[in-house]
Amino acid sequence: MKALTWHGKRDVRIDEVPDPTIEHPTDAIIKVTSSGICGSDLHLYEVLGPFLDAGDVLGHEPMGIVEEVGSEVTHIKKGDRVVIPFNVSCGHCFMCEHDLQSQCETTQVREYGSGASLLGYTKLYGQVPGGQAEYLRVPQAHYGPIKVPEGPKDDRFVYLSDVLPTAWQAVQYADIPKGGTVAVFGLGPIGLMSAQIALHLGASTVFGIDLVPERLREGERRGAFPVDMNQVEDLTAYLQEHTNGRGPDSVIDAVGMEAHGAPVGKFAQTIAGFLPDALARPVFETAGVDRLSVLHAAGDVVRRGGTISLSGVYGGMADPMPMLQLFDKQVTMRMGQANVKRWIGDILPLLTGEGDPLDVDRLATHHLSLDDGPQAYETFQKKQDGMIKTVLQPHGAA
Ligand SMILES: NC(=O)c1ccc[n+]([C@@H]2O[C@H](COP(=O)([O-])OP(=O)(O)OC[C@H]3O[C@@H](n4cnc5c(N)ncnc54)[C@H](O)[C@@H]3O)[C@@H](O)[C@H]2O)c1
Ligand SMILES: [Zn+2]
Numbered sequence: 001m002k003a004l005t006w007h008g009k010r011d012v013r014i015d016e017v018p019d020p021t022i023e024h025p026t027d028a029i030i031k032v033t034s035s036g037i038c039g040s041d042l043h044l045y046e047v048l049g050p051f052l053d054a055g056d057v058l059g060h061e062p063m064g065i066v067e068e069v070g071s072e073v074t075h076i077k078k079g080d081r082v083v084i085p086f087n088v089s090c091g092h093c094f095m096c097e098h099d100l101q102s103q104c105e106t107t108q109v110r111e112y113g114s115g116a117s118l119l120g121y122t123k124l125y126g127q128v129p130g131g132q133a134e135y136l137r138v139p140q141a142h143y144g145p146i147k148v149p150e151g152p153k154d155d156r157f158v159y160l161s162d163v164l165p166t167a168w169q170a171v172q173y174a175d176i177p178k179g180g181t182v183a184v185f186g187l188g189p190i191g192l193m194s195a196q197i198a199l200h201l202g203a204s205t206v207f208g209i210d211l212v213p214e215r216l217r218e219g220e221r222r223g224a225f226p227v228d229m230n231q232v233e234d235l236t237a238y239l240q241e242h243t244n245g246r247g248p249d250s251v252i253d254a255v256g257m258e259a260h261g262a263p264v265g266k267f268a269q270t271i272a273g274f275l276p277d278a279l280a281r282p283v284f285e286t287a288g289v290d291r292l293s294v295l296h297a298a299g300d301v302v303r304r305g306g307t308i309s310l311s312g313v314y315g316g317m318a319d320p321m322p323m324l325q326l327f328d329k330q331v332t333m334r335m336g337q338a339n340v341k342r343w344i345g346d347i348l349p350l351l352t353g354e355g356d357p358l359d360v361d362r363l364a365t366h367h368l369s370l371d372d373g374p375q376a377y378e379t380f381q382k383k384q385d386g387m388i389k390t391v392l393q394p395h396g397a398a
């Protein structure tokens with residue numbers, strides 16, 4: 001079959017790879033009809049090379065049709081329409097039973113001290129072949145796959161794999177008081193959906209902060225108050241002016257480790273990107289590889305006693321954090337990979353009921369074939385062609 005594979009920094013290709021087969025009784029095979037490209041994939045493209053091997057299949061946002069199931073998979077059958085969570089989780093360990101599926105003890109990657117395995121996301125997360133491919137082997141398929149109804153196009157459901165539960169968790173962790181205010185850094189798919197969900201759940205004002213004009217416009221269309229980083233000189237003062245002098249109650253970081261405007265982290269990321277893997281890996285453990293400008297800005301703008309919710313992915317082990325400020329301002333911080341299955345019961349009714357209250361049908365800016373994948377990574381990284389979210393369709397329109 002054809003699959004999108006990693007070959008090096010800014011080098012992904014379409015390769016012919018062996019068709020996946022059932023390897024464990026808890027596996028399933030799906031024919032992938034839609035598969036998102038995520039901001040997290042850009043970290044693989046640019047920074048996390050030391051943890052990938054040439055030929056690794058990427059992609060962690062797939063949905064499709066069940067082709068085959070292992071003997072222990074009973075809640076889905078051949079022909080069912082399913083979305084696959086990016087967490088590979090078992091459903092019955094201590095962590096899964098506490099709705100912390102991204103920490104699953106059955107699939108944790110102990111060699112690297114990481115949480116649950118993830119589809120298509122480096123050795124740190126189990127080196128599981130991903131879903132930007134014609135077919136996918138789904139591990140732990142007795143638990144993970146989410147059955148969705150026939151009818152609407154794939155776009156309605158595909159974001160259950162990652163974007164929607166990540167944004168939902170970001171908003172829950174942000175703990176916005178009723179009628180309160182929240183600043184969302186980054187208006188990619190995660191930030192846009194976080195803004196939309198925060199408003200849906202009753203926030204009075206969402207400040208949407210970014211520097212890409214079409215993303216700011218899309219944030220505004222979805223009800224956020226757009227804040228162009230390039231236009232506002234003193235962001236803290238600006239947000240205070242709009243929040244009774246205090247700053248927003250909550251802040252969501254939907255940018256992560258590749259934020260603009262952080263020269264030190266960028267230098268470390270560039271160095272790590274060019275070193276041989278064996279030398280680069282320790283850089284992640286001993287140097288500050290993350291670009292922390294957004295984390296610092298979050299600490300600056302949040303009101304005293306407020307909450308910061310991090311959904312952007314960070315990767316370094318020794319990053320300096322603005323501890324003095326966070327401690328002094330009595331800030332609560334929550335973060336982590338989304339626990340996908342934890343939130344499906346909250347989100348699914350909004351996708352299957354009347355209308356499309358989260359406006360998911362209009363999130364994708366590009367629907368492309370698998371063959372167009374490598375070009376899409378480049379366009380997405382450069383933020384060109386108005387690209388905000390790409391859904392690959394390996395078998396044509398879905
Ligand atoms: N926690 C999770 O489970 C989870 C799941 C999915 C994605 N993520 C992470 O969430 C982040 C966002 O994902 P996405 O798909 O929306 O990515 P994206 O790359 O499309 O969006 C990031 C946005 O941040 C903006 N930005 C960059 N620097 C900025 C700055 N200094 N201030 C304000 N905005 C800035 C960019 O212009 C861009 O619009 C990524 O780090 C991704 O890895 C986390
Ligand atoms: Zn993703």
Ligand SMILES: [Zn+2]
Nearest residue numbers: 090093096104
């Ligand atoms: Zn588990």
